[in-house]
Amino acid sequence: MKKLESVSPMQMGILFFVFMTGSSIINIPAPLIGKAENAAWLSLLISGAAGMAMLVCMLYLHRRFPALSFVQYSSKLVGSWPTLILSILPLSFILHMLTAIVLDIGLFMRSSMMRETPIYAFTFPVFLVAALTVVAGIEVMARMYSLILILIVIFIASVLLLGTEHYNLTFLVPVMPHGIKPMLNGAFFTFGFPYAEVFLFAMLFPFVRKSSGGRLNLVMLLTLILNIVTLCVSTVCTIMMFGPLAGVKKYSLFELARTIDVQEILTRIESVIGLSLIAGSYMKTTITLYVLCLYITHLLKLKDHRSIVMPIALVAFINTLVGFSSDMQWVEIVSVVHPFWGSTAYALPLILITVVAFIRKSVR
Template sequence: MIAILSREDEDKIKTESSAIDSVQLACMLIAFSTGSAIVFIPNPLTGAASNDAWLSLVPAFGFGLLILTCILYLHRKHAGRSLIDYSRGLIGGFLTSVAAVPLLGMFLFSIPAIITGIGEFFTTVMMKETPVYVFNSLSLLTAALTVRSGIKVMARMFLLLIFVMLFCSIAVILLAVPQYQAEFLLPLLPDGLKPVFHGAFIAAGFPFGEVFFFSMLLPFVRARWKDLRSKMYLGFAVTGAMLMLSTLCTLLTFGPASGSLKYSLYRLAGEIEIAEILQRIEAVIGIALILGSYMKASVFLFIFNRVLAELFRLDDDRVLVYPVSLVCLMLSLTMFDSPATFVEQVYEIWPFTVMAVGGGYVALLAIVTLFKPIRPGRSVKGRGATK
């Protein structure tokens, strides 16, 4: 006997098969926010704020915490609906489509930028004779296959990979203790607060402000509200702590010269030498960078695909994964003319875009939610967190 399922039953089965818990989402947040930033962020922060770079992370973390609070508030008020879904109910379908244009542009910049970072790392410090398109192609293909497997598979796999990434990073930080010189942190604020806020501007956009993208992932969570909230804040705190440690340890080893050292945590690993037995362990940080960048690219690609699927109301939410990946691959090979262009766009233009577009959009929706009665609407993935 063959059972015929209704559309509602099919949606329910699909929803349950793609549900994740709060711990898995928190691990995805750590992977997404820490990702490549743990290796990349000390260099631009030190260049902007010198030995006060670690102080720049405090206001930047505060900004990210504010954005995280906003998306959690919106998630609860709108019964687990996604950003695109409740945006339609708050400001209408037309304005949501208009607001989605710069949002889509952000995806078309961020994913190629992450892939370019992986390729540049390989061709700069590890495999200098290999063409960059080899690494870019393999990285995006792996990310696309991961996204096609679904968020549940991603969450389970990232739960393991995040521990590998954090273990590699913490191991290098601890083994480098003999290299640290506390005097490199002094004097404090020699040029006032201006350099600190310059560094905070960079870190607020990359990576802390990027947390607003998780408004598209919250509907997949099946957990009580208090549990979801506490796990998300804990995951974000782990990200802040890891970036603070990375920046501090880089400064303690190289001082103001950290601003001129690309992949400074990778360089830090090269300084480790214990009894002429344990030395030259840069590959450990290389593993952390590759894993972090891969996980971040996968999450970005998944969210990009979800935004497109909801905007165009697609029944098959995986049909665009490969075409979008191909577009991102082409952009990663043509978007950045030189390393200087990459630095300018990632550390100057991108932070402003994240704060203005992402932060502004979330803040607008939160304000409208405060004053506009909430109308019940059908969620694409159903109800998320429960009370």
């Protein structure tokens, strides 16, 4: 792939961790606990292992075609028209993801902080800033996100540690009070969001500097393990804090922060969790928009992805206005449709192309 920009394996790992953890650490625990109950952390281990398998397939394909993105080596392996047909599901779901991430910010702000403000007052600025960041390029994103990630990690770790006096270990048992079915349901839910989404980085691997050797494999695998551990810890802390009510707290980490009051010195620190959600979702929005523009550019063989950034961001913004009729309908889409759609849109094309690449070992 012809390109001017490049990042190190460590910077790619930072982008990957931001993408996988940014919004999911706040959005995942409550619905996951509602589905899997106390076995929520086991669901994360299962879905995380499935995400690891997808990542291994992507790294194998990157080793075979180090200079090509998923769209480009798919065209080389199965042809342009089959790739175009195969891309219908991924493209539609990436656009849905882009809408969902930003809409979550608007719904969070309206339900938790500014109830009378229309959603577009939150979503439009996010899309605008994300589009400008995409135009700036992946190198700028990698450097900027390194600093933002440090602040988010400090905020979230502080909240989880300050809440220890309220944790009740007895809430963690029994682990599977209603058998294995809720755990598998939770695993399916978390595979659709966030672990099937590792697929998007098959478009970004060609930006890693070739002089880095084989370090990308190690960095990406360790980063995914760190993400799984992080989500498991936040989920377990949520269960220990709220017990049977953990599954009905919509933004559980935000609610956890509300309970913290240290000697009337540290109060109302849920605001830092709100900032973490906005920052994490913004970074994930930017990466998703970047990948969507790259995907379309490579699929249609356009010269530069920057020319379509603003139009695509505008389409996604309009989708946040007309794509759902009520908050409850959106919750149902994310909880029921999203996991199945995401699993199908990302896992099936990746598995198919990996099998073809394995069979056609002579293709370079």
